[in-house]
Amino acid sequence: MKKKQAADRDIIAERSIYLITVRDMLRHAMSEFARAGIAHGHGTTSAIDEAAFIILESLRLPVEDINPWLDARLLPEERKAILKLIEARIETRRPAAYLLGHTYIQGVRLRADERALVPRSYIGELLFSEHFGGDAPLLADPDTIESVLDLCTGSGSLAILAAMAFPRARVDATDISGDALALARLNVADQGLKARVHLKKGDLFGPVGRASYDLIISNPPYVDEEGMAELPEEYRHEPALALDGGEQGIAIVRRILAEAVLHLNPGGGLLCEVGRCRDALEAAYPDVDFLWIDTEESSGEVFWVTKEQLGG
Numbered sequence: 001m002k003k004k005q006a007a008d009r010d011i012i013a014e015r016s017i018y019l020i021t022v023r024d025m026l027r028h029a030m031s032e033f034a035r036a037g038i039a040h041g042h043g044t045t046s047a048i049d050e051a052a053f054i055i056l057e058s059l060r061l062p063v064e065d066i067n068p069w070l071d072a073r074l075l076p077e078e079r080k081a082i083l084k085l086i087e088a089r090i091e092t093r094r095p096a097a098y099l100l101g102h103t104y105i106q107g108v109r110l111r112a113d114e115r116a117l118v119p120r121s122y123i124g125e126l127l128f129s130e131h132f133g134g135d136a137p138l139l140a141d142p143d144t145i146e147s148v149l150d151l152c153t154g155s156g157s158l159a160i161l162a163a164m165a166f167p168r169a170r171v172d173a174t175d176i177s178g179d180a181l182a183l184a185r186l187n188v189a190d191q192g193l194k195a196r197v198h199l200k201k202g203d204l205f206g207p208v209g210r211a212s213y214d215l216i217i218s219n220p221p222y223v224d225e226e227g228m229a230e231l232p233e234e235y236r237h238e239p240a241l242a243l244d245g246g247e248q249g250i251a252i253v254r255r256i257l258a259e260a261v262l263h264l265n266p267g268g269g270l271l272c273e274v275g276r277c278r279d280a281l282e283a284a285y286p287d288v289d290f291l292w293i294d295t296e297e298s299s300g301e302v303f304w305v306t307k308e309q310l311g312g
């Protein structure tokens with residue numbers, strides 16, 4: 001082990017002589033990622049985005065755009081730190097967000113570690129879209145949303161975004177994992193939202209009693225049995241509890257659909273992400289007219305259904 005660490009240190013020292021600028025480092029990271037065949041999808045969707053995220057976050061620069069910095073030269077210690085991250089990303093296959101301890105969703109910087117899924121739900125984008133504020137909103141008047149429930153909140157990402165998108169709302173958020181909630185608690189505190197986002201431990205609706213809400217959002221576990229068996233190594237660093245949706249992927253979604261009607265206010269609705277489970281869901285609920293909403297990077301993965309459509 002010691003020999004390997006010494007060899008790794010030598011390689012890093014040797015390489016860092018040649019990698020002078022941010023551009024050099026970006027190119028190097030991409031070549032290494034391509035050679036290693038790493039899987040992307042934890043907040044970034046391509047090698048270039050992931051390499052840029054690692055470099056910029058490591059340098060504590062804004063992660064949105066690497067272009068202004070491409071010709072900037074790196075200090076020796078910056079080079080070494082980035083090279084170590086690139087190597088760790090390839091050797092351990094840990095998602096970059098876990099290696100760096102942070103990730104971004106809708107521009108909000110959140111803590112990330114193995115206690116919870118790396119936030120990446122498409123619902124984040126939808127909360128700030130025309131669906132909740134344009135000419136054809138899903139709810140009659142999104143400005144009047146006073147209560148939101150985020151089921152399966154994980155690191156708290158969607159609860160936090162909902163509190164930001166709907167400034168008048170009180171947000172309850174539940175998760176069965178104490179570990180995930182411990183991380184969520186830190187994220188909620190970091191964003192100064194402790195007074196409006198209430199984290200509760202328990203099974204789906206269990207912790208909220210008979211409370212009802214204007215809006216329920218959820219990005220629950222929805223990977224089916226086949227998907228779980230084929231997960232790239234990166235995803236195995238995330239809690240299985242956050243991914244495993246049972247044989248067809250819709251075990252938790254079915255339970256959400258069964259109870260949501262009891263927890264929605266009149267005129268309210270449920271926005272839920274189901275990944276590749278659309279067909280399974282439509283086959284299981286032939287009489288429910290789900291509205292499938294596309295996002296910039298997804299098609300047919302998020303549905304909207306109202307209390308009335310659920311029989312309320």
Ligand SMILES: C[S@@+](CC[C@H](N)C(=O)[O-])C[C@H]1O[C@@H](n2cnc3c(N)ncnc32)[C@H](O)[C@@H]1O
Pocket residue numbers: 116117118119120121151152153154155156157158174175176177180202203204218219220221222241242243252
């Ligand atoms: C796909 S992760 C989503 C986390 C977060 N909403 C996000 O988008 O980043 C699913 C979450 O559901 C939680 N979970 C699994 N089964 C649950 C249950 N029966 N009741 C409540 N939460 C559950 C897991 O602990 C995990 O944090």
